[in-house]
Amino acid sequence: MEEIVVRVAPGKVRIKDGHCPKGCSLMDDAVKLSGVPSIKVEASLEGRRAPLHLNALYGVHEFRTSLPLRAGQVVEMFCPSCGASLTDPESLCGMCKIPMFAIQLGDGGQVEACPKIGCHNHKLVVMDLDAQLGRLYDDELKPIM
Ligand SMILES: [Zn+2]
Numbered sequence: 195m196e197e198i199v200v201r202v203a204p205g206k207v208r209i210k211d212g213h214c215p216k217g218c219s220l221m222d223d224a225v226k227l228s229g230v231p232s233i234k235v236e237a238s239l240e241g242r243r244a245p246l247h248l249n250a251l252y253g254v255h256e257f258r259t260s261l262p263l264r265a266g267q268v269v270e271m272f273c274p275s276c277g278a279s280l281t282d283p284e285s286l287c288g289m290c291k292i293p294m295f296a297i298q299l300g301d302g303g304q305v306e307a308c309p310k311i312g313c314h315n316h317k318l319v320v321m322d323l324d325a326q327l328g329r330l331y332d333d334e335l336k337p338i339m
């Protein structure tokens with residue numbers, strides 16, 4: 195399948211149904227960021243693991259975790275329910291050249307984000323049959339379509 199990267203202003207799109215590749219819901223009503231249920235993942239760094247909550251507003255770079263993270267560190271993300279890796283080996287961060295992690299959306303698309311602390315690279319990708327258009331807009335530096 196081909197993908198199309200959708201441009202949206204930060205905070206305008208809310209991820210309401212994020213899940214892992216196996217289908218577990220990642221939404222956490224108990225921890226709200228910006229007043230909405232957060233996305234809960236299991237973060238791993240240098241052998242330590244802890245829950246990490248992401249702001250569900252697309253483009254808002256906010257997270258909470260007990261891990262002492264510093265800029266430049268690369269965190270691995272897993273599903274807190276089934277343990278599946280959220281890393282998408284086919285999607286590299288255009289700046290860091292490392293695989294992004296992905297939150298699956300209910301409509302067949304996904305939100306991808308760079309797992310390096312301090313890198314704010316992210317994208318919203320939807321599947322579409324129009325392969326040509328998908329390639330045209332696959333670079334995160336391209337303008338709004
Ligand atoms: Zn899962």
Ligand SMILES: [Zn+2]
Pocket residue numbers: 287288289290291308309310313314315
């Ligand atoms: Zn990056």
